[in-house]
Amino acid sequence: MPSPGCDDGLNAVFAALADPTRREVVRRLAAAPSTATELATGVPVSRQAVVKHLGLLERAGLVDAERDGRNVRYRLTPAGFTDAVAWMTDVGAAWDARLAGLRRHLARRRHARHD
Amino acid sequence: MTEVERTVELEADADEVWDAITDAALLDEWFDGDVDVDLQPGGTLRVTSGAGVREGTVGDVDPPHRLTFTWHGDGDRPESTVELELEPAPDGCRLRVREALVDELAPVAFPIGFQPPPRYRTGEARALARL
Numbered sequence: 001m002p003s004p005g006c007d008d009g010l011n012a013v014f015a016a017l018a019d020p021t022r023r024e025v026v027r028r029l030a031a032a033p034s035t036a037t038e039l040a041t042g043v044p045v046s047r048q049a050v051v052k053h054l055g056l057l058e059r060a061g062l063v064d065a066e067r068d069g070r071n072v073r074y075r076l077t078p079a080g081f082t083d084a085v086a087w088m089t090d091v092g093a094a095w096d097a098r099l100a101g102l103r104r105h106l107a108r109r110r111h112a113r114h115d
Numbered sequence: 116m117t118e119v120e121r122t123v124e125l126e127a128d129a130d131e132v133w134d135a136i137t138d139a140a141l142l143d144e145w146f147d148g149d150v151d152v153d154l155q156p157g158g159t160l161r162v163t164s165g166a167g168v169r170e171g172t173v174g175d176v177d178p179p180h181r182l183t184f185t186w187h188g189d190g191d192r193p194e195s196t197v198e199l200e201l202e203p204a205p206d207g208c209r210l211r212v213r214e215a216l217v218d219e220l221a222p223v224a225f226p227i228g229f230q231p232p233p234r235y236r237t238g239e240a241r242a243l244a245r246l
Binding site: 009084091098101105 | 117118119120121123125126127131132135136141144145146147193195210213214216
């Protein structure tokens with residue numbers, strides 16, 4: 001079980017999508033790559049706030065930034081997201097199984113000592 | 116950052132847990148796979164299990180606190196680093212595991228209607244797939 005507050009990539013993705021403004025940004029980027037200025041029109045937050053949201057989305061692996069002359073254009077990276085989530089899910093499950101096995105092993109040894 | 120992290124509290128002290136995760140005879144008792152490891156920085160690691168053979172290289176070895184290694188990439192699985200850290204806890208110790216991809220799974224914009232890519236394709240494989 002992921003421990004509460006554990007800061008892995010999967011939690012970062014869910015945290016990234018928990019905010020309604022970020023979800024709106026993701027929806028807009030799904031339609032077309034955009035600059036922060038373009039994204040800031042029609043959302044109830046400042047351009048500065050949009051840039052912060054984009055940074056968080058980028059760190060969660062959901063968005064990619066590309067320099068286009070003087071502009072930075074953001075785009076959604078759903079394919080990488082899908083693969084990354086699949087990897088995290090599989091590797092997470094593997095570790096959960098291993099750690100459960102370790103815990104059982106340690107419990108067996110503890111009980112054997114007390115007999 | 117594509118990574119996975121787990122932290123567990125274990126009712127055993129760090130020395131015992133260290134042995135359990137590094138000693139071949141003890142690993143045989145609980146680990147789902149046969150582990151062959153040269154436990155020193157740069158040493159080889161080989162795990163044989165139902166899922167096949169996985170090879171890697173040991174990184175840091177600092178008993179009973181920290182062990183790291185890198186899984187080599189193979190056809191199915193990308194290269195990743197694993198860090199295991201042990202610290203004392205009230206009822207024994209706390210084990211933190213972190214496994215992270217070395218190369219991010221680079222995104223590519225696929226045209227609408229494209230079949231979903233195979234799992235875990237790295238940037239290089241995706242570039243080749245576009246040729």
